[in-house]
Amino acid sequence: MPKRIVDFLSKTHEIPKAEADILMSLVKPMTLFKGEYLNIEDKIPRHGAFVISGILREYYTDAKGIDYIRRFAYENWWMVDLYELLHDKPALCSVQAIEKTELLTFTKEDCNVLMEKCPISTKVLQEISAAEKYSLAKKEKQKRSLTAQENYESLLKLHSGIDKRIPLFHIASYLNIKPESLSRIRKQMSLIK
Missing domain, CATH: 1.10.10 (Arc Repressor Mutant, subunit A)
Known part of the structure; x- marks a missing residue:
């Protein structure tokens, strides 16, 4: 299962075998059942995740208790805010499984090892993070227009x-x-x- 994350990253850049081995050793499988949380709004997130199967929703709740969904994460996609994870910032949104969801998770410490020992993988993750932020902004604009x-x-x-x-x-x-x-x-x- 950890090879799936390497296969995904390899779509844009060839990942050297040594980096792929490190990356596969860092990610940990996790199963969330319907309704379980990966991260909770206003709490410091402990994990980022790559979705193997299932669906996550990222949402925030307003003062009246109404949920606003920002995005869904489907198979072969990410659910992480690297800024929150790397800087121990409280999550702006909760992340919850909509159905049974299989993930590969990574921690702040895993990211630090990756940045130190895996420059190509780190570059790809940064590109993906930037692309995700752009995509989210684009979808918000589309939803309004x-x-x-x-x-x-x-x-x-x-x-x-x-x-x-x-x-x-x-x-x-x-x-x-x-x-x-x-x-x-x-x-x-x-x-x-």
């Missing part, structure tokens, strides 16, 4: 069948709409088909 239906269609296009795996109230939260609005959108879309 498109209609709720267009955003929902875009989500389904990017992640076919995701509406069968993620509860609709979570998808509605991600789209910044009420569940009733998402139900109306889904009904309209089914009538068009």
